[in-house]
Amino acid sequence: MTGIVLSASVRQNLLSLQSTASLLATTQNDLATGNKVNSALDNPTNFFTAQSLNNRASDIGNLLDGIGNGVQVLQAANSGITSLQSLVDSAKSIANQVLQSPLGYSAKSSITSAAITGATANNLLGTTGTNATVTGTAVNNNLTSAVAITSATTLSGAANTDSLSSAISTGDTLVVNGTTFSFVAGSTSTGTNIGVGDTVAHLLSAIDTVTGATTASSVNSGKITLSTGTSQNLVISGTALGKLGLTAGTTNVGPPALSGETLTINPTGGGTATSITFGTGNGQVSTLNGLNAALAGNNLQATIDAATGKISITTTNDEASSTIGTIGGSATLSGAAFNGLTPAAPVADPNSQAQRASLVAQYNNVLAQINTTAQDASFNGVNLLNGDTLKLVFNETGKSTLSISGVTFNAVGLGLSTLTAGTDFLDNASANKALTTLTTASSTLRSEASTLGSNLSIVQIRQDFSKNLINVLQTGSSNLTLADTNEEAANSQALSTRQSIAVSALSLANQAQASVLQLLR
Structure with missing residues (x-):
């Protein structure tokens, strides 16, 4: 081959033809692959940048599966809360039946x-009651005189005839409405100490001070009349009663x-x-x-x-x-x-209590369903209504995350407890107590539903963001590597034309040598 000598024009046309063939091959490859950068040799910067973008898009795409599972976990929990709310409403209906039942x-x-x-x-x-009175007998106004009682009126209302065996003496007592009047030696009154030589009038005055008599006690026609304040009973006793023709006891004024x-x-x-x-x-x-x-x-x-x-x-x-x-x-x-x-104590109605016991059983059945529903509200092993925690990762570095703490929404977690027949639902108070706890449970469910809805919205927004970001990354990668088919098709057509022209030029360049060959023939 080294012995072959080509003219300058032939060699130039040959080089042009080789270059055109190479460009045509590259263009055809671009058209075949759809990429203008197929390897680092084509464009190192674009190739590695596009590869980085595609790798990140792939990593985020892998996270989308976890995000999608998170959405389903949240939807499962939300579905569970909806069912729990219906069960709580059913329990409320049972408690309301208690309020509408006949009294127990x-x-x-x-x-x-x-x-x-x-x-x-x-x-x-x-109306104001009258004052109480009781009447005895005395023949004079001196407590030391022995008197004969011919007509004593006792507290029981019985009349009798007595003889006063002796006069009032030191040591005798008269108790009126809890106050003791003591008879002492002497002839003057001092407080509740009454001199035996004192007058009946002084004694009665002292008694009236204690009872607050609205009508003064008195001696009329030899009869002692004791009086009290308005609506006050008269209670008397003591050793001096018989000497005054009175009998121990209580005289009532009637309904107070x-x-x-x-x-x-x-x-x-x-x-x-x-x-x-x-x-x-x-x-x-x-x-x-x-x-x-x-x-x-x-x-x-x-x-x-x-x-x-x-x-x-x-x-x-x-x-x-x-x-x-x-x-x-x-x-x-x-x-x-x-x-x-x-x-x-209240007297229970057997029939009504039996009906209420039946409502207790129905209530407890609803609570049992609350427990099982909360346990079943799981997806892929994660149950946000049974205390589990859901952690979602949104980017390839693991720095963008969301942790959603679960709750325990069985009956106990909602503050509900089973009832006991014969103890609960006996009256309206117990039914209202159950309704209060159910209302609180309902509010708790609504609050958690709002929280789950907010978290679900966040997760779905991040899910859409990740999808859009993947599209952006892949589009950016494509912009760096994809070929413009229209441009490449035009290039291919132009190169084909150039190749034809180069072949023709090479043929013309060889014509001189062909003429020499013709002469040699």
Whole structure:
């Protein structure tokens, strides 16, 4: 080959033809692959930049699977919350049935006062009572004289005839409404020490001071009459009674009025202790409406018998299963309107309680479904309603993440507990208590649904962002490496034409040598 000598024109045309063939081969390769940069030799900068962009796009694309799974985990949890909300609403419906059921007791706990003369709904205090009196006998106004009693009126109202065996003497006593009057040597009165030589008038005056008598005690026609203050009973005793023609005992003034009396009632069920003062003063109670307002906080209500003036206090329907708390105050003392009263326990209605026990069973079944639904709300092993945590990675470096903490939304986690027949749903209060916890659970579910919705929105936005970013990266890579087919097709056509021309030029360059060859022939 080294012995072959080509003319300059032939050699130039040959080089041009070789260059054109190389360019044509490259163009055809670009058209075949669609890329103008197929290796680092084509364009090192574009090739490696495009490769980096494609690698990042691939890495983010791999993360999309995890993001997609995260979306499904959130949707599974959201679906679970929707079902739990429906179950809670079902439990509410059962509790509301309790409120609409017949009262679970044929009789509620109650107390009823003694008759109060003149008491009405607008005036619980009643009419003012009269003062109590008791009458004995004396023949003169001197305590030291022995007297004959011909007509003694005893506390029991019985008349008798006695003889006074002896005069009042030192050491004798007379007890009036708890105050003891002692007879001592001497003829003057000092406080509750009465001189045996003193006058009956002084004794009666001292007694009136203690009782607050509105009508003075007196001696009329030889008879001693003791009197008390308004609506106050008269209680007497002592060793001097027989000498005055009196008998120990109590004279009642009849049904007492309530003015000035107090009534306390310990907490009933979940109520607040009640303290009532009857009267017309500030903060005092004188009407049925006022009494009911005072009793409301202790789950109690009152009624009055218009015929007798008796006041009845009973538990409300909400606390029908409760017994009225222990009562106290001056209104419960001896002779008072509420004396000797012990609140009666409620009497259960078997049929109604059986119905309520059935509702308890239904309620517990719903709670069991709440537990299983919360356990089943998982996707790919992750359950955001059973305490699991979902962690999502959004970029190839692992620095862009989102952690979503799960919750425990079984019955206990929602603050709900199973009920016991015979203990729960006995009255409206227990049903209302269940409704309160269910309402709280419903609010908790709504709050978590909002949180999940917010997180789902974030994840979906990041999912769309990752898809768009992958497209941007791949587009950028393509811009660096992809060939313009129109341009390459035009180049191919031009190179083909150039190649044809080069072949023709090479042929012309060889014509001179062909002429020499013709001469040699």
